[in-house]
Amino acid sequence: xxxxxxxxxxxxxxxxxxxxxxxxxxxxxxxxxxxxxxxxxxxxxxxxxxxxxxxxxxxxxxxxxxxxxxxxxxxxxxxxxxxxxxxxxxxxxxxxxxxxxxxxxxxxxxxxxxxxxxxxxxxxxxxxxxxxxxxxxxxxxxxxxxxxxxxxxxxxxxxxxxxxxxxxxxxxxxxxxxxxxxxxxxxxxxxxxxxxxxxxxxxxxxxxxxxxxxxxxxxxxxxxxxxxxxxxxxxxxxxxxxxxxxxxxxxxxxxxxxxxxxxxxxxxxxxxxxxxxxxxxxxxxxxxxxxxxxxxxxxxxxxxxxxxxxxxxxxxxxxxxxxxxxxxxxxxxxxxxxxxxxxxxxxxxxxxxxxxxxxxxxxxxxxxxxxxxxxxxxxx
Amino acid sequence: xxxxxxxxxxxxxxxxxxxxxxxxxxxxxxxxxxxxxxxxxxxxxxxxxxxxxxxxxxxxxxxxxxxxxxxxxxxxxxxxxxxxxxxxxxxxxxxxxxxxxxxxxxxxxxxxxxxxxxxxxxxxxxxxxxxxxxxxxxxxxxxxxxxxxxxxxxxxxxxxxxxxxxxxxxxxxxxxxxxxxxxxxxxxxxxxxxxxxxxxxxxxxxxxxxxxxxxxxxxxxxxxxxxxxxxxxxxxxxxxxxxxxxxxxxxxxxxxxxxxxxxxxxxxxxxxxxxxxxxxxxxxxxxxxxxxxxxxxxxxxxxxxxxxxxxxxxxxxxxxxxxxxxxxxxxxxxxxxxxxxxxxxxxxxxxxxxxxxxxxxxxxxxxxxxxxxxxxxxxxxxxxxxxxxxxxxxxxxxxxxxxxxxxxxxxxxxxxxxxxxxxxxxxxxxxxxxxxxxxxxxxxxxxxxxxxxxxxxxxxxxxxxxxxxxxxxxxxxxxxxxxxxxxxxxxxxxxxxxxxxxxxxxxxxxxxxxxxxxxxxxxxxxxxxxxxxx
Numbered sequence: 001x002x003x004x005x006x007x008x009x010x011x012x013x014x015x016x017x018x019x020x021x022x023x024x025x026x027x028x029x030x031x032x033x034x035x036x037x038x039x040x041x042x043x044x045x046x047x048x049x050x051x052x053x054x055x056x057x058x059x060x061x062x063x064x065x066x067x068x069x070x071x072x073x074x075x076x077x078x079x080x081x082x083x084x085x086x087x088x089x090x091x092x093x094x095x096x097x098x099x100x101x102x103x104x105x106x107x108x109x110x111x112x113x114x115x116x117x118x119x120x121x122x123x124x125x126x127x128x129x130x131x132x133x134x135x136x137x138x139x140x141x142x143x144x145x146x147x148x149x150x151x152x153x154x155x156x157x158x159x160x161x162x163x164x165x166x167x168x169x170x171x172x173x174x175x176x177x178x179x180x181x182x183x184x185x186x187x188x189x190x191x192x193x194x195x196x197x198x199x200x201x202x203x204x205x206x207x208x209x210x211x212x213x214x215x216x217x218x219x220x221x222x223x224x225x226x227x228x229x230x231x232x233x234x235x236x237x238x239x240x241x242x243x244x245x246x247x248x249x250x251x252x253x254x255x256x257x258x259x260x261x262x263x264x265x266x267x268x269x270x271x272x273x274x275x276x277x278x279x280x281x282x283x284x285x286x287x288x289x290x291x292x293x294x295x296x297x298x299x300x301x302x303x304x305x306x307x308x309x310x311x312x313x314x315x316x317x318x319x320x321x322x323x324x325x326x327x328x329x330x331x332x333x334x335x336x337x338x339x340x341x342x343x344x345x346x347x348x349x350x351x352x353x354x355x356x357x358x359x360x361x362x363x364x365x366x367x368x369x370x371x372x373x374x375x376x377x378x379x380x
Numbered sequence: 381x382x383x384x385x386x387x388x389x390x391x392x393x394x395x396x397x398x399x400x401x402x403x404x405x406x407x408x409x410x411x412x413x414x415x416x417x418x419x420x421x422x423x424x425x426x427x428x429x430x431x432x433x434x435x436x437x438x439x440x441x442x443x444x445x446x447x448x449x450x451x452x453x454x455x456x457x458x459x460x461x462x463x464x465x466x467x468x469x470x471x472x473x474x475x476x477x478x479x480x481x482x483x484x485x486x487x488x489x490x491x492x493x494x495x496x497x498x499x500x501x502x503x504x505x506x507x508x509x510x511x512x513x514x515x516x517x518x519x520x521x522x523x524x525x526x527x528x529x530x531x532x533x534x535x536x537x538x539x540x541x542x543x544x545x546x547x548x549x550x551x552x553x554x555x556x557x558x559x560x561x562x563x564x565x566x567x568x569x570x571x572x573x574x575x576x577x578x579x580x581x582x583x584x585x586x587x588x589x590x591x592x593x594x595x596x597x598x599x600x601x602x603x604x605x606x607x608x609x610x611x612x613x614x615x616x617x618x619x620x621x622x623x624x625x626x627x628x629x630x631x632x633x634x635x636x637x638x639x640x641x642x643x644x645x646x647x648x649x650x651x652x653x654x655x656x657x658x659x660x661x662x663x664x665x666x667x668x669x670x671x672x673x674x675x676x677x678x679x680x681x682x683x684x685x686x687x688x689x690x691x692x693x694x695x696x697x698x699x700x701x702x703x704x705x706x707x708x709x710x711x712x713x714x715x716x717x718x719x720x721x722x723x724x725x726x727x728x729x730x731x732x733x734x735x736x737x738x739x740x741x742x743x744x745x746x747x748x749x750x751x752x753x754x755x756x757x758x759x760x761x762x763x764x765x766x767x768x769x770x771x772x773x774x775x776x777x778x779x780x781x782x783x784x785x786x787x788x789x790x791x792x793x794x795x796x797x798x799x800x801x802x803x804x805x806x807x808x809x810x811x812x813x814x815x816x817x818x819x820x821x822x823x824x825x826x827x828x829x830x831x832x833x834x835x836x837x838x839x840x841x842x843x844x845x846x847x848x849x850x851x852x853x854x855x856x857x858x859x860x861x862x863x864x865x866x867x868x869x870x871x872x873x874x875x876x877x878x879x880x881x882x883x884x885x886x887x888x889x890x891x892x893x894x895x896x897x898x899x900x901x902x903x904x905x906x907x908x909x910x911x912x913x914x
Contacts, residue, residue: 007591014884021888025895124902152902154386161901168845 022160029163030132032125034176035062035195036083037133038355041180042189043079043098044135050323051102052315053078056094057110058086059195060242062354063292067192068334069299070306071327076316078104078309080193083130087121088113088221090130092228093143097134099232106236106313107229111257114218121218124152132159179356190330191337195354196295197365198344199288199372201245206274206283209246209290212253219260226264236313237266243275243301245287269308271301279304289374295341295353333358381421383569383655384608384900391418392659399663404586411583411663412556415565419528422569426527429496430563433489437537438558440485441544444478445551482545486538493534496524501747529568531744535694537562540576542698549577557584566656570649572670572690575697579667587664592876597662599872602890604654609898611853612648614846615640621840623808626818631825633836634818638801641808643854646674649688668693673861678792680762680799691744695737703733723770731763738762745807750815754806761799849897 031037039062053076055061061082070078081094095107113121120126127147134140144156155161166173183189229237239261241254248254251272258268275281279300286297293301310316319327340361341353350368365371369379381387395414402410419427451474455467462470510517540561543549552558561580622629622637629637650671660667670689677683684692703709709729717725735756742755765772775781782788802819809815834847860871867874875883 010880014887017884017888018891021892022895025892029896155902160895164896164898164901167896168843 026160026163028173028177029166030159031163031166031169031173031176032132033083033129034172034179034356035354036129037176038179038183038189039081039083039193040094040097040130040133040135042183042193042355043081044101045183045188046079046102047188047323047326048101049103050077050319051079051098051104052076053106053108053309053313054081054095054098054102054104055079055108055110056081056091056098057108057242058082058112059084059292060112060244061110062193062195063197063288063294064242064298064301065305066194066298066302066334066338068190068194068327068331069302070309072331073303074306074310074316075319076306076310077319077323077327078108078192082110082193085120085126086113086130087123087126088218088225089121089127089147090143091221091225093134093139093147094130095225095228095232096139096142100137100139104234105315106238106309107234108238108240108309109225110240110242111222111254112242114214114222114257115212117213118215118217121221124148124155128156128162131156132163175356179359182359183355188326188330189355190333190358191355192330192334194298194334195352196298196338196341197288197292197350197352197372198294198341199350199368200285200294200296200345201287201289201372201374201378202285203245203283203287203290207246208249210244210248212248212250214253214256219256222257222260223264226261226266229266230264237261237264238269238309238312239266240269240305241272243271243278243281243293243297245275245283245290247274248272267312271305275301289372291373294345295338296345299338381418383652384605396662400587400589404588407586408557408560408584411564412560415560415563415568418565419563419568423528426525429492429527429530430533430568431559432492433534433537434559434562435555436485436488437541437562438552438555440481441541441551441558442553443481444541444544445553447474447478447481448547450474478545482541485541489534489538493530496526496530498743498747499524529570532571532573533562533568535691536573539573539694539698543576549580552580560584564660566659567667570652570656571688572653572656572668573694574668574690575693579665582665585664590664593661593664595876596872597658597660599875599887600654600658600661602658602887602894603871604651604656604658605898606853606890606894607647607651607654607857609651609894609900611850611857612644612651613899614842614853614897615644615647615850617840618837618842619644619808622837623810626809626814626821629836630827630830631821631823632827632830635822635826636831636834636837638804638808638818638822640850641804642675642797642801643850643857645804645807646671647853647857673865675797675800676793676861676865677796678789679796680758680765683796683800684758684762691741695740699740700733700737703736704730709733724767727766727769731766734762734766735759749812750806750809753812753815754803757803757806 055065055067055078059082062080062084065078065080067078067080070076079098081098083090091109091113098104131140131143131147134143144153148156226237239257254270254272258270261268271278275283275286275297281293281297281300286293286300288294337353337357340357341351344351344353350365350371351362352365352371353362356362369376372379381391391414395410399407399410399414416427419430423430451471455462455470458467507518540549544551552561557580560583561576564574564579564583567574619637619641622633626634653670657667657669668690672686672689674683674687677686709732712732713725713729715725716728736759738755738759739752740755741758742751742753745751745754776783805819805822806812806815809818834844837847838844863871863874875886
């Protein structure tokens, strides 16, 4: 009998060790986008109920809006919960994640993700970028079950199926681990989800280049998101369109989106069109490509947008000393990073500035045109 | 539901639990049900072929057994009134009946196998001949789907009917029990080919759960999964890439690819067999070993006693020995001894039998001229080595070569590996002429400088890091094989003697290697086990 119990306990110990190993391997190797991982993990580190606003969207958000600038100027806290080329299907899971520990006065949603075709939103890599970085919880499980096609779900429930070959990208794994440790050691992110490139894409003038697509599925998901906000008793939701360095050929299609938002009694703000009306954003100096503001443009837009948010929703001025001190410290660190980015623009060095830049100066991009998502012929 | 899949793992896990909680007298029924469910899942309607083989072989064996029983009863009855000549004549007539029944079953089942596997090949040869004589005749080029594992279960069943005919085993009268012998699910797809006397009683006996068997079985499965997922599936892309158009590559790269193929084939086939044996072991069934460190062989003969051991045993038992001791071959030996020398008289008939055996082995692998060449190469080399053995012995004696020395063993192993490698060219090439071209270019178009630039091979999708993993995997296989070769023990036997912590660490490390370095997942197109195609 003694041998029997000894055997059972050895087996149980081995199984537990195996499970632990799987958990650790999954955590380390699930690395698709370091920036998104840090953004989502950084949100969970924010003090409970400390955020006045959360801004959800795609790269327009993290490149165009700086929470620390808004804090400095208007005294309200916010977070850029954004990921590059995000699928609109991920907005609700992201908001759900946020609402676990936060009660923002206003939820801000940027609509760029809705303006592409349906296939764009269904691309598995886009979905993986967000869902695989959510903490394991009922939110993540629900997201997998409702968003992901059944035949793909196994790769989401067992992330190692997709990420086990990441051992080949040891550099990325190391970067991720290093920066996750940094943000956990500091207890928060300092840039609050901001990411920018140090470059000035010198457009001569605004051009009509883009076309708005607003598919039925996109409309359905937008309605679901807004209904969810209603169900969560979120009083204020602002749906906006971020500024771009080009104009839409069918700008009037955006009205469909505004109409849906207004149906739910929420607010809209269209910042597309001529960006010069937004605090003097200059297409010749303030963008790093046609779609994204650089650090100079980001500061201008944040000043404009922050003013809009603080006045319309009475944000700011009610945080305790501890939160104020933390945000002041983050603002200082963010200022240093933004100053480096501005200097890099002047020096002609293209580099990616996001959370790791708080701790070490980023290296110049090996392929600047690719990093900036502009054609090499346009890169000066 | 392949051998390496979550579904199969769940299936085996569930079946094992049901197996051990079932009443002992019904355990074999659980295996039968599991085997049929498995085969239905992977082969659908093609299970009918296996059922035809099962029923015809079972019925044929019973018929033969009844003839023998009738013979024994009749001889006993007429013990007093029949003389020796009458008894002999009667026995011969009954034996003829048994032989006719056996041949009928063999023809039917080998006929099915031959028709499905070789009819297209035979018709293409006929077409080539017809075209040669400009007859204007056009033969059809049929394409049949081969039921998975048909070669394996056909050979296994035909071995059984021959054994019943030879009175080595008793016929199984219970059709479901015999069906289990034919369809036993772990081994049906890629062997090992079991002898009835070794496997059957184990399948029908009841088994209690044994912890040591579970440990050993799981370790074997893990080792097999490591070889298949980390090494074999990683290497296959290089091989497919180079052999798709070998003319694009220098001889160096072709040689490297063939060496990688040697590793890939061994890892794939032995990996699959390890998984099969591991599953069987957990269920309390010991399956025959199919590989015994074949690249440690010091001669091609030894290689074929270490590689695909059960196929070798099968052809040796049912083809080679019957041929060697047949009247034709014995007479041939006698005539040659008289005409030439005792050595020639002894060696030529056995070598000829060996050549025919290897021709069958070659054809078993596939319906293509290159497989015929593969068989002829192996058989021919063995024949030649046997023929010149007195000369080589004399040379070694004059040069004072110590054939028991370590250096001799290394040289012999290297030479044997080269001979095996030549055979592999026929395996990986598209056809015979492609194989010859690749072989020639490996020699005349070999450049040492190419060894420093593996970039042409990395275009296959296998990068430098993968090559490092392959190298590390090869080293791990080599070290474990060396330990087994020296100690004569299985690695897991040695592992269980160590402290529990070391065991746990090695097991976890092995699993981590499979999880991290294994080739699987949504972006991976899994390679079927090589021998599934047979």
